[in-house]
Amino acid sequence: MNLKKRKLILVISLSILLIFFILITLKKKNDIHIALVCPLSGEYASEGKSLLNGVRLYIDDLNAKGGISGKKIVLDIFDDKNDPATAKARALEIAEQDHAVAVIGHYDSPCSVVGGT
Secondary structure, eight states, rough: OOHHHHHHHHHHHHHHHHHHHHHHHHHOSSEEEEEEOOOOOSTTTHHHHHHHHHHHHHHHHHHHTTBBTTBBBEEEEEEEEHHHHHHHHHHEEEEEEEEEEEEEEEESHHHHHHOOO
């Protein structure tokens, strides 16, 4: 089997596992938590608040239509101040809480890189 086929099989297998994990997680919880991490204070607070407002509008609309599979979507909000050290701390906090099935954020690349590692 060539390398391309092996990579494809690996990607498909990991995708199936991820979907399976998400479905199991959703069945166990009454609400679906999504974390938003962005600058809500500091130099880029206005951009972060715009992002927050947009996400809230979308989630409010989804919840008004019955949520996802009848489950309410809850937005967990975190301020990373657009600071990489704070972003890492917030990412660890989200992971330790173990509520969120997805994370939206961060505002810029340096925060995303440390938040994702």
